[in-house]
Amino acid sequence: MIWSLQAAPDLTDKQFDQWSKLLEDRAGICLSDQQRVFLQTQVTMRMRELGHSDYSQYYNRVVDGVSGMMEWSVLIDRLVVKETSFFRHRPSIDFVRDFLQNQINNQSLQESFEVWSVGCSSGEEPYSLSMVINDCFDLAQLDPYYGVTATDISRAALTIARNGIYPQRKVEMMEAHIRQRYFNQQDNGRYLISPELQDRVCYNHANVLNINEMPTIQLDIIFCQNLLIYFRRWLRHEIMNAFVERLKPGGVIIVGLGEVVDWSHPDVTRASNDDVQAYVRNPVGA
Numbered sequence: 389m390i391w392s393l394q395a396a397p398d399l400t401d402k403q404f405d406q407w408s409k410l411l412e413d414r415a416g417i418c419l420s421d422q423q424r425v426f427l428q429t430q431v432t433m434r435m436r437e438l439g440h441s442d443y444s445q446y447y448n449r450v451v452d453g454v455s456g457m458m459e460w461s462v463l464i465d466r467l468v469v470k471e472t473s474f475f476r477h478r479p480s481i482d483f484v485r486d487f488l489q490n491q492i493n494n495q496s497l498q499e500s501f502e503v504w505s506v507g508c509s510s511g512e513e514p515y516s517l518s519m520v521i522n523d524c525f526d527l528a529q530l531d532p533y534y535g536v537t538a539t540d541i542s543r544a545a546l547t548i549a550r551n552g553i554y555p556q557r558k559v560e561m562m563e564a565h566i567r568q569r570y571f572n573q574q575d576n577g578r579y580l581i582s583p584e585l586q587d588r589v590c591y592n593h594a595n596v597l598n599i600n601e602m603p604t605i606q607l608d609i610i611f612c613q614n615l616l617i618y619f620r621r622w623l624r625h626e627i628m629n630a631f632v633e634r635l636k637p638g639g640v641i642i643v644g645l646g647e648v649v650d651w652s653h654p655d656v657t658r659a660s661n662d663d664v665q666a667y668v669r670n671p672v673g674a
């Protein structure tokens with residue numbers, strides 16, 4: 389096709405505004421002017437795959453009814469940053485381990501331990517959380533119900549997460565005992581997450597902007613890292629407020645360090661830990 393050999397035309401200011409508004413309205417993601425090239429590259433690559441040569445024509449296709457929603461779900465996967473790794477921010481994961489260990493020691497565990505990994509990408513984060521939770525319960529020789537609900541806007545990322553198969557380079561960065569305990573190496577050298585952990589994590593497609601339409605189960609941990617950073621400050625605050633509504637008393641929200649500023653809520657108290665940004669829900673009546 390001749391089009392595929394031609395350089396893509398530059399997005400005009402108006403077109404850039406139109407596409408970035410769509411991305412912000414639908415996913416909360418706010419692009420800076422420096423990300424214009426990124427946006428243009430991703431949109432034109434997709435246009436080429438479909439044989440479109442005109443930004444406006446493709447835009448109309450994306451916003452048009454049910455087929456537009458299907459196309460949007462392909463495009464959004466190209467526009468989000470899905471970078472992640474196992475145990476990405478070690479202090480935050482250790483915070484979860486200590487939090488649970490304390491509950492076990494104080495015998496303050498409730499009948500279930502519920503975790504939500506928000507913006508879970510390809511699964512490394514929820515699996516890392518399951519590993520530390522599993523370790524704690526194993527050590528204490530307890531077998532209560534626990535589950536990690538993991539959500540993301542990218543269906544492609546969720547497919548990888550559900551399959552639970554990771555390349556050697558991602559897994560070999562972990563300590564050997566974790567690798568041996570929670571992965572099975574396959575003939576092709578890749579690693580499959582153990583069925584024990586797979587059974588604990590439930591993946592769902594969800595846009596965090598629709599948080600108010602999601603089931604309001606009460607959670608022990610809401611883990612949301614490297615997601616709110618793409619949102620405007622007011623939106624981060626609104627989502628944090630909605631997270632608070634979903635916490636059990638004593639439950640905790642853990643965000644990426646510095647991702648939420650100038651936010652407070654009467655029902656939570658910031659944990660005193662310089663390496664972690666965590667907010668604990670106050671006990672009832674406090």
Ligand SMILES: C[S@@+](CC[C@H](N)C(=O)[O-])C[C@H]1O[C@@H](n2cnc3c(N)ncnc32)[C@H](O)[C@@H]1O
Nearest residue numbers: 415468469472507509540541542595596613614
């Ligand atoms: C940079 S990754 C972070 C992954 C993981 N939380 C971590 O810290 O390693 C951001 C993830 O947020 C997801 N995301 C972006 N906007 C979203 C939205 N509005 N709702 C749900 N997930 C979203 C992306 O698809 C991506 O997988």
